[in-house]
Amino acid sequence: MSFETIRTEMDNGVARIVLNRPEVRNALSTQMRFEITQAIKNLQDKARVLVLTGAGDAFCSGQDLGAAGNAASLDLERTLRDEYVPMLNALYECRVPVIAAVNGTAAGAGANLALAADVVIAAKRAVFLQAFSRIGLIPDAGGTYWLPRQVGFPRAMGAALFAEPVSARQAADWGMIWEAVADEDFEAHVAKRATQLAEGPTExxxxxxxxLRQSFDNRFEDQLLLEAKLQGKCGKTRDFNEGVVAFLEKRKPAFEGR
Incomplete structure (x- = not known):
């Protein structure tokens, strides 16, 4: 597929989706939301890992407010329901691991787009900003779901009410993201992490x-039964057999993936 607002790349099982509107700090337009959704659905069957990042010096500045003309013309409920929900569901349901490589500012819906990924790796120059209250809104795009789960209720509430930037280092310390990486090492480190996952047991x-996601809704006993069921599936894969053989032979496993 060809896209207007994003770029897609594929190399050795690593698919990259690059938000490509640097002139507006990769703000999310209707077209971009549609293209992100389609790219995820298209690439997840071809890739072993997906990396989501931004062009230029920002990851994503959130909703493209300039495209609306005036605030009164925005139907926010429809936009969230019809455009954000499909995009975020596609990301959440993606069958391969998703890394959000946050190269710069992630604000508003852009921050929560990143937090919906499986793993968030940020350059130290990056900041995360729940900017919504600055314009009289609540956190959306999954922010009220992810933030309390990732950082706890007090920090989630403070981040939402005060709308103050959270540095990459602070986000890592809070447990909001996986790791913060020196700016000069960021690209190489993300590539290394992506390759590590691409070479792993994708099933x-x-x-x-x-x-992990179902654990939030399960009782302990239910989660143990779910683990047993899913582990049974893993135990029937060729990758499990290869992992055991490689362990006994003291070599690196060559996982073939799904």
Whole structure:
């Protein structure tokens, strides 16, 4: 597929989706939301890992407010329901691991787009900003779901009410993201992490995502039964057999993936 607002790249099982509107700090337009959704759906069956990042010096500045003309013309409920929900569901349901490589500012819906990924790696220059209250809105694009789960209720509430930037280092310390990386090492480090996942057991990764996410709704006993069910599936894969053989032979496993 050809796209107007994003770029897609594929190399050795690593698919990259690059938000490509640097002139507006990769603000999310209707077209971009549609293209992100389609790219995820298209690439997840071809890739072993997906990397989402931004062109230029920002990851994503959030909703493209300038495209509306005036605030009164915005139907925010429809926009969230019809455009954000499909995009975020595609990201959440992606069958391969998703890395958000946050290269710069992630604000508003852009911050929450990043937080919906499986792993967030940020350059130290990056900041995360729940900017919504600055313009009289609540956090959306999944922000009220992810923030309390990732950083706890007090920090989630403070981030939402005060709308103050959270540095990459602070986000890592809070547990909001996986790691903050020196700016000069960022690109190489993301590539290394993506390759690490691309060479891994993709079916086990997919079932790991399922197990961890369902744990929020399960009782302990239910979660143990879910683990047993999903582990049974893993135990029937060629990658499990290869992992055991490689362990016994003291070599690196050559996982073939799904």
């Amino acid at each position: 086990a990764y997919s079932l790991t995502k399922q197990a």
